[in-house]
Amino acid sequence: MKELIELTDLCAKRIADMEEKKKKIGDFLKEVNSSTNLTLGTEIFEEKVIIPIKKIELDGLKVGGIDGGLVKRSLHGIDIMLLRAVGVIFGYKDGKLTDTEYFPDAFPSPVPKVVFDPFSDVELEMNSNMERQMMEIGTAKEVVEKFKPDILFLNGSIVPHYSDRPAKNSVLNLSFEKMIESYIGLYSAIKHSDTILAGVVEDSRGTRFCEVVNQKILEGIQNIESVKVLLETTRDSSLLSYVLGQGERSFVFKYSANPENHPVLKEFGGQTANQVFSFYAKTAEFDRPVRVDFLADKGINSIANKISSVLLALAGHCSYGIPSVIIEADQRAKLSEKDLDMFYIDLINKVGNLPGLFNLRREQRPF
DSSP: OHHHHHHHHHHHHHHHHHHEEEEEHHHHHHHHHHHHOOOOOBEEEEEOOOOOOOOOOSSSSEEEEEEEEEEEEESSSSSSEEEEEEEEEEEETTTTTEEEEESSSOOOOEEEEEEOSSHHHHHHHHHHHHHHHHHHHHHHHHHHHHOOSSSSEEESSSSSOOOGGGTTTTTHHHHHHHHHHHHHHHHHHHHHHHHHEEEEEEEOOHHHHHHHIIIIIIOOOOOOOHHHHHHTTOHHHHHHHHTTTEEEEEEOOOOOOOOGGTTTTGGGGHHHTTTEEEEEOOTTTOOOOOOEEEOOSSSSHHHHHHHHHHHHHHHHTTBBOOOOOHHHHHHOOOOOOOHHHHHHHHHHHHSSGHHHHHHGGGOOEEE
């Protein structure tokens, strides 16, 4: 017990030391913001580290939000899952919410899927995520075409995560290709509309902002090797918690330093790969900054300003900075284990309690 207490004390000290260093970097960036204009280039598109978010009234705007739900279960011979995606469209007049529409419905029936492939646990997780993303992105495309919102927010990035890319010769490659096609379809719909596409990442583990700071802002400053090492192991949102105040955002930066070589972006072609940008915004007083990814071919800064202004107006809780339209979509799309139980029981009633439908042993332990 004594050893545990000592190790806990050591961990606590390391955490406190690391956070103090992050705070000092945050203070340095605030000083840079007030005293220096950043050099614009291929990585930085604004002269200040911190950009005030302009408050606006949501008058005449139509704002959409997309989210999806997924529950799954591994059985003895197959895997089963339920999926659902919902689009929510808020209409505003005189700064008030006056109209709410849903697509395809306020509470659409979940879509059942049976997976017969003998996936490993890791492959099943990847396949399930791709299936969910395809449904969400397909719903987003239809919302753009049917409702023509001014801004459409996805719950999550507008780009699949690099970890979603399966290994070469994987049985999941066909699913990956279909997922990429769904994103290409959404991008095409956006480019042929007046809708702004943005993804709000709730719990970002991204490090691109720290990477840009390390390479572009600290460049040429002496005796800061320890700072550079710290930034290489720091998540953006953790650092920016010491930089941004409520109603502020970071400068815009490219989603990837080398889009043509990015494991996922390169699948969209050079033009689209170079049109994905990011920034962080603090929209709630007692919450951390959220990452926002968006698609733009011109007017990058003005689009970031509009997105952040709408986000700030839609963040109605002091400790949760996610926009209300995404919260509503999440509540409509979420699925529970009870939903999956009903699907499972229905299958057994139709085909009988066959070996392929047996629960796994770990679900049936007698102790």
